[in-house]
Amino acid sequence: MSVNKKISDDNNKVEISVTGRFDFSLHQHFRDSYTSCKGKNVDFVLNLSETTYMDSSALGMILLLKDHAESCSGKVVISKPSESVNKILEIAQFHRLLTIEK
Numbered sequence: 001m002s003v004n005k006k007i008s009d010d011n012n013k014v015e016i017s018v019t020g021r022f023d024f025s026l027h028q029h030f031r032d033s034y035t036s037c038k039g040k041n042v043d044f045v046l047n048l049s050e051t052t053y054m055d056s057s058a059l060g061m062i063l064l065l066k067d068h069a070e071s072c073s074g075k076v077v078i079s080k081p082s083e084s085v086n087k088i089l090e091i092a093q094f095h096r097l098l099t100i101e102k
Contacts, residue, residue, distance in 0.1 A: 001026060003029040
């Protein structure tokens with residue numbers, strides 16, 4: 001389980017990748033990956049291609065990321081969720097809240 005962050009050269013895009021299980025044990029690492037990004041119009045890409053599992057706490061953490069992005073006039077895009085993770089996102093109807101790019 002890990003959370004990795006990449007920031008674009010112009011500081012306008014932050015890619016956060018979650019590998020393995022996305023659950024409450026990653027809460028602090030996940031939060032730390034975006035809270036230092038306070039610029040305006042910063043977009044966040046949440047790469048879930050290597051995420052094997054996520055629970056309801058992960059859904060809550062994504063909503064906190066969304067709130068943070070909106071406070072910075074940015075947005076969140078979920079990128080390449082694995083099939084099992086995509087099913088969870090669909091059940092939770094996250095496609096109504098966020099852009100999900102498969």
